Amino acid sequence: MNVLALQGLRGGTGSTSLLAALAEALTQAGLNVLCIDLDPRNQLRLHFNHPWRNNNGWATAEAAGAVWHEMAFALGERLTFLPYGQGAEVIEARERDRLGTFSLWGHRLAELDPHRYDWVLVDVPSACSVHQQEMRRLAPTWLTVTHCDAACHALLASREPDDNEYLLVNRFTPRSLLQNDLLAAWQHQYADWLVPCTIHQDEAMFEALAHKRSVVGHRSDSLAARDVQRLAAWLLARGAMG
């Protein structure tokens, strides 16, 4: 069971859409994937054609005293996703999480059947320090999703990368001189840190959510979908190499 966490370096980098697409690309490669949404805004489910009114999720299950992963929804044979859940009780759960024991997620992940899922993708919200700290310790691979822009450049400059952390450039367009220059600078500066494939800016990525799907399912012939497939291949190759 590989645990991979995705987090935007700042808000609005498109990490949730990317996670949905990546999950679908991995299932297409024949792997069993579980996606966990750690964002209380509960947006990930929208990429999986989940009914708008269905408020169930791991947080609601937790609040109701049930097993936390009971509320997982299966989409096809291989893809399973676990929304955060919505409702008044969820806010309580959030508070408890914040105050709770430090290895809460360590226990939770240990409860999962390790043979059932090849990959567990965790969507970590960009502004959630508790989850971030814990998942950072737990997830062997950590993808920080960025844009090639000055804001991200400044944020990157103010911190040190972790050992298991990788930088993934999303919505890259070579037409922009700034993006091109920043990417070149990053390639020089963060050579070991940067994922060798970038995700290109593509209208299909935006359209996908409007169709309540991931880009890989929505337009498999688009460049963004191909980029995500490459990312999946890169992750698998990394895993295969140990």
Added chain:
Amino acid sequence: MSLLLKPLALDGLRHHYHDLRQRRRAGPVTALLYCTLWLLGWALLRFEGPAWQRLLLRLAPTLRHLQRRRPGIADPLRYLIQTLWLILLHPRRQSSNRRPTPQKHDATPQYAETRRRHALPALSAWRRRLASLTQRVDIRSRDPIPATIHATWPLWTMGSLAGLMMALVITQPFTLGAQAIFAALLAGIALLIQRVPGRLTTLTLIVLSVTVSCRYLWWRYTSTLNWNDPLDVTCGLLLLCAETYTWLTLLLGYVQTIWPLNRSPAPLPDDLSRWPTVDLMIPTYDESLGVVRPTVLAALGIDWPHDKLRVHLLDDGRRPAFRQFAESVGIGYITRDDNRHAKAGNLNHALTVTDAECVAIFDCDHVPQRSFLQMTVGWLLKDPRLGLIQTPHHFFSPDPFERNLDRFRRMPNENTLFYGLIQDGNDLWNASFFCGSCAVLRRTALEAIGGFAVDTVTEDAHTSLRLHRHGFTSAYLRLPQAAGLATESLSAHIGQRIRWARGMAQIFRLDNPLTGPGLNLAQRFCYLNAMLHFLAGVPRLIFLTAPLAFLLLHAYIIYAPAVAILLYVVPHMLHSGITNSRIQGRYRHSFWNEVYEAVLAWYIARPTTAALLNPRKGKFNVTAKGGLIGENYFDWTISRPYLLLITLNVTGVVAAAWRLYTGPFDELPTVLVSLAWTLYNLIILGGAVAVAAEARQVRRRHRVEVALPAALELADGHTYPCTLHDYAEGGVGLSLPCAGLLTIGQKVSLLLSRGTREQAFEARVINVNGARTGLELETMSFPEHLDYIQSTFARADTWTLWRDSVPEDRPMQSFTDILSLGMEGYRRLLLHAPLRLRAPLTWLGSFVPRREIRQA
């Protein structure tokens, strides 16, 4: 049994026997034999000792195939053969696997690493002796320490013994029957072994071919000249001279290409400060800026430290536009007051105003790849005596042969033989030539020889000859690192070859490689062969007219019975054909050489002869490139000599018919042989004529075929991956994942990557055919244009695809190919003939029966 053995050993024996019988299913006799051997072995040898254990451990993986099979009675023999094979051959192969690059100029002993630790000291010592012997035999090794008498005497003895035997075989007169048996035997061997891979086979084929050809020539000199008839002897001697020339080039060719070096690039040091400075010079005279611009832009993108690469445009045309262009892109612009000594003078003048350690030369239409310097300069650092490293000239447009015969990329083109094989073969002998472009030279070496040679019109070959004379070495790297335009028309091609031929003849007279200081024998041979190659004109003309001497003039040029001629000529041709097909097959298909030579023969015959008589005459003419051919036309001027030769040969055929009808019966075989020869000549000449029918060339900017990943961004923000199929300076062709995404006239952005960088280029859709699309690029700013050239033409992986697609040589198929080409030549001749001539011929042709025409 129990009396003889301790219980433990008895147990072991019993266990061994059962294992053999049951698990490995051996027969009782075999099992018994094995057990005896096993017992003997354990009784006499210390198998449990560390040395034996190590040896057994080492041998185990290589004997596994024997252990897996059912034990048989002959297995000891199998083990013995396998072990012998391991001792004699296997270690060499392993070491060559481990180090695939022959490092020619290494001062360290070559096979040091083959001397690995061995279990048995005696075996190891023996193997070491063997290794050192093979090291001496291996001609790749160039030990700076001369081999001692002690080391070479077995070779000399063997060599002289073999030489004596060969002389005997060559000179021994045979009866016709004996000669027939001899020829059949040798041909049988050659045909049998020609499919066996490996260099040993090639060497064997060469020995057979040399034997047969020498024997043929010996026979020709000793017993086929009729000294009693002046006409016979004149014609006979002419033909014999031509044949001697062919024989000489055949032998020299074998020497030259006996062991192509296949050098790989030498790595550069990690420390950038040790990389030398480079002056990249692009000489130009009257080429248009459109031709020069891509070269300059690609040169600017070569991967090399920026402060160590200086690009210079050497403009002998002194054009203001070029000066302006050079200033705008920030490169050096060098002119001089006169144009003395053309290109060589231009380069020499540039040498006086520049000072980098290395000088890279590019013709203004050769677009370099970004990897060019990193691939080549390593050798200059590694070997301080290396004066020159040359890379192939590669063309992205078809040469006149390929275009006019519609064979672009369907067979090796005319210069593949030289750059694919001959230069690589020269490299072994430290004799690769400078070819005027796509090369790096060491400045100190150039200064030592007084700059580029200006005495001849081929300054390149002469410069490298002087480098070799001054003790510098040269290297050849068979990796296309630049590509350019081929000559446009047949006349331009011939013009270029006339210049080369004249220049080579000049060098032959002024600075003969056979004499003078500084060269070793092999280098002299290589240069001699290069020069002889261009003297092929007169001999080829003789071959194209030789049978007429008998058919028209009734001169016995080969004064021997027809059967004898066949028995000597056919093996000679067969063996040289088989051997050359083996050596050159991937670089030139059989029989094509004849067509190339037939096209050039007439034109180079005169200038080479003139240059041999008076080498100081003749001027430098620039090869015109980058033109357009508006419509199909037939070059009547250039094909005049071919038409004359065809007329002569047709007359010969008529004469042959007349002789068959009226001549004496005993002449019949001779007439038939001559007729066959004449018909063959007619086919070759037909091929030459076919080339003269110039096909239309539409594009000024040639498209380069590739298969590269790219992407297309549409105006609505959708982006699609695509495959780039071809590119040119102004446009590209690509295919999208599905049809119907684009409409004509739509504006798009093409995303091309170059290494880790990616660039966008604005373009317009100009044609759509399903998923295939053609784009026209919008006008680019200078940085964009630079990016475009660097992510297309200057890519390091552009030209690597090309050799894969060329099919192998199959002599019989090649012959039918030439046959149909000859027919095609006559068809084209008829098509372009004036109406007065064509009308009666087509009228005659209308009587020819046709195959049924299928309705489509």
